[in-house]
Amino acid sequence: MPSHAPTSTSTDDPADPLARERAHLLGSRAALRAMREDAEALDIRDVTAGWVAAEVLQHQIELRIKALADLSHTPLFFGRLDYVLHDAGNRFYIGRRHVHDAEGDPMVVDWRAPVSQPFYRASRKDPQDVALRRRFGYTSGELTAYEDEHLTDPAEADTTSALLQTEIERPRVGPMRDIVATIQPEQDEIVRAGIGGTVCVQGAPGTGKTAVGLHRVAYLLFAHRERLARTGTLVIGPNASFLNYIEQVLPALGEIGIKQATVDDLVAHVPVGGRDTVAAGRIKGDARMAEVLRRAVRSGIRMPTEPVVVVRGSRRWRIPAYEIEELVREMMDRDIRYGAAREALPQRIAHAVLVRMEQSGEAPDDRVQDAVARNAAVKAAVKAVWPPVDPAKTVLRLLSDADFLAECADGILTEEERKEILWAKPARGLASARWSAADAVLVDEATDLVQRTHSLGHVVLDEAQDLSPMQYRAVGRRCSTGSATVLGDIAQGTTPWATATWEEALAHLGKPGAAVEELTRGFRVPRSVIAYASRLLPAIAPGLTEATSVRDSPGDFSVRAVPVDGLDAAVLDACRDALRHEGSVGLIAADARIPALAEALAAEGLACLAPGEETSAEARLTLVPATLAKGLEYDYVVLDEPAAVVDGEPDERTGLRRLYVALTRAVSGLAVVHAAPLPEQLSNLNAAADGEPGTAV
Structure with missing residues (x-):
């Protein structure tokens, strides 16, 4: 697999393949600019019959103009396919969006088009009529190298693409970027799965499940644009920080205006200001509450006594x-x-x-x-x-009236469970009620019992393993007549009400029997890190397959035991060491430790960001509470006091799962700094297996 870097040959030399590819890139960018200018020049004053139609058409044109933006640091194309019938009509440049010249001939083919599929799936065993696959390397938006695979040449060795490996391991600065140039065959199969069914992706850390879900949305919008334009799409994430982190992926693929939300956003019928106990949260999240609510909503129905x-x-x-x-x-x-x-x-x-x-x-x-x-x-x-029903008032009465709750929950909840979720009656009714997040989900269920929730054409649910059965039902209502892509990792389920299996979760979602695909090949997390974190799997998810990593580099890894009074100083030293490398740095700690670490960083003049904020040359260090780390990635991670992360959760299993999440946020290196003893699953570092981490004390 020959790889080619820039040479001293002039870029105007037609004999230089790299120069020709650069010329095609320049021509493609010029064609994209022309396409955008054509869209900007459209005059619709005499096209539409009324102002409403004009507004709709103008909005569509504005979206089209945004989608045609040329992002200077984003390669317009990243690959080329030469089919066996090798002529001008059988060579295709594969990129993030379609670009055509003035005659309408394609200069860049959208990666989602059928003709682009062999770029991701063709192999020497199954070349799919592809004679040559070329990958391009870029530096700061400039085309600097290319690499060829001759899929029909039996003499060429089957080796890992160096450019592909470089792209996978490239340092991460700023928000999440697309993986359109590095999608692997098993990922591509999920991305291009049909819209008719729901797909659940069980993905170990670093396997790209979030990226797969986002690229699947982009693919479905390409393949079923008219249908989804009518019915709508939605991306659901665990928190606002996560949504900020992923929000640039779809626009980079030319898809503008896709709605994003958290589950809390979906069920925001009442203001949330209270918190439940762990036991109350479990009960309110239990699917049995659906029948309790159905009884409550219908409790006012009375049989007539008069004509x-x-x-x-x-x-x-x-x-x-x-x-x-x-x-x-x-x-x-x-x-x-x-x-x-x-x-x-x-x-x-x-x-x-x-x-x-x-x-x-x-x-x-x-x-x-x-x-x-x-x-x-x-x-x-x-x-x-059949009197009118106010969903919020009905739920308030259910949770604050012991007799009404006993009537509606008879045979469903035990007396102890009813006592656990019962409120003291608010002095001013709805006006003084302190709703919890779980209460808001109950109000959403009651609202749907009164009036059907609008269903979308496709919903992507990421980090789904943390949802309660009642939260799954809330999401399922939003895609009851459509399909869903469910993404998560059972081993990373860190809520007390998390479901135990995907089969159970999908049943609550209203999609029983949906296909469950498992991704176990990691592309981002180093071998040493994933091997270390996987020691926790027997305790937190014994049925899951241990993840592997395809990265050539084992990654930088250290575990540092320090005295209690030297913990903060050791953590700051580890952060300084990490900042000597290129890329983003995440300091992850138990939530209770965040204020002390923020103060220590400020005292040392180390600028830090909050999760979801974009890194820059001046600030590459992010201080991350362990409860917000899920779904985020950093080139280098410093993990503060693992025992505190575990102790910050209501039980050991949830704590170990939270620790598993924190350990697997690293892309290039991980430093674990601790004063308290490590959990026993991590304390034995004497294993000699290939790729096992070493220890620095």
Whole structure:
């Protein structure tokens, strides 16, 4: 696999392949500028019939202009495919977006197009009609090298791409970037999976599951743009810091305006200001609460005791109580949503009146039925038997009225469980209620029981392993008529209410039987780091396959035991050592240790950022609470006091999972600094297996 670096040959020399590729890059950038200028020059004043259509069209044009932006430090193309039929029509440059010349001929083909797929999947065993695959190397946006694979040449050795390895190991500065140039075959299969089904990706640290999910969104928008334009897409992450970290990936791929949210954002019906105990959080997150809420919402339904008498002109029409009861029971048995049933009941009563009118020789039409449905007697009857429900007030009553909770939870929750989740009744009702995050999810469930939640065409749910069953139900409502991509790692489940298996989680999501794909080949986490962290797997997720790393470099790794009174100083020294390297540095510590470390960093003049803030030449160090580390990556990580990370969680297993997350945030190097004893799973560093870390004390 020949690799070519720049030579002293003039870039104008047509015999120099690198010069020709640079010329094609310049031509492609010029063509992209022309495409953008054409979009900017569009005049729609005489095209649309009204101002609403004009506004919609203008918005679409503005999105198109944004999507055609030429990002100077982002390579316009990263590969080339020469098919076996080697002529001008069978050579394709593969890039982040489609670019065509003035005649409409492609200069760069979108990586999502079918003709681009062999760039990721072709091999010597299955060349897929590709004679040559060329990868390009860039430095600061300039094309500086290329590397060829002759897939049909049996004499060429099958070796790892040096440019691919360099791109994977490139230091990370700033937010997450796309991996479109380095997608691996097993990742590409997930990315290009059809929109019709839900896919769950169990991915070990560093296997690229988040990137796979984001690229899958980009692919689906390419392959099913009209459908998803109507139904919508959504990316759900664990917290705002994580969403800030990933927010540039889709725009870099030309996809503008994709909505992002956390689960808390989705269920923000009430202001959250309270906190639950661990036990209360577990109970409120349990799927059994769905039936408790269904009973609570329907608790006000009463069977009629009086007939309905409708007066129209000189005639009186009487519907007996037993007939209305039949209508009410029918809708209850059909389990129609509360609000929809309440809207339908007046029409059903009105229809019964119309039947009597017809039997008496009258010929009423739909207008008469609508008028009867609005009759005061009908409206009063409906209010009495099927009263309006306020979801938030219903949940508040459920959580603050012991008798009402006992009635609704009878046979579902034990007396001890009911006591655990019961509030003291707020003095001013809704106005003084201190809702917790779990309470907001209950309100969302109650809201859906009253009125159907809008469903999207596709939802990406990242770091899904931390969700409770009730949170899964909240997300599932947003894709009940669409599909989902579920991403996570059971070993990184750090909430007390996390589900034990993906099968259970998918059932709560409303997608039972969805395919579960496992990614175990790590591309970012060094071998020494993943081997060290994997010692925790038997204790935190014994059923998972241990991850491996394809990186040639084992990575920098050290474990430093220090005296208690020297811990802060040792941590600062480790940060200074890490800052001598290129790339981002993350100092991860137990949440309780963050204020002390922030003060120590400030005293030493070491500038630090908060998670999600963009690194720069002046500030490359981020101080990360362990509870916010999930999903983030740093070139070098300094881990402060592992025992404190474990002790910061409600139980040992959750603590060890949190520690596993913290250990696997490193891309190039990890330094563990501790004064307290390490967890026993990590304390024995005498193993001699290849790739095992060493110890520096």
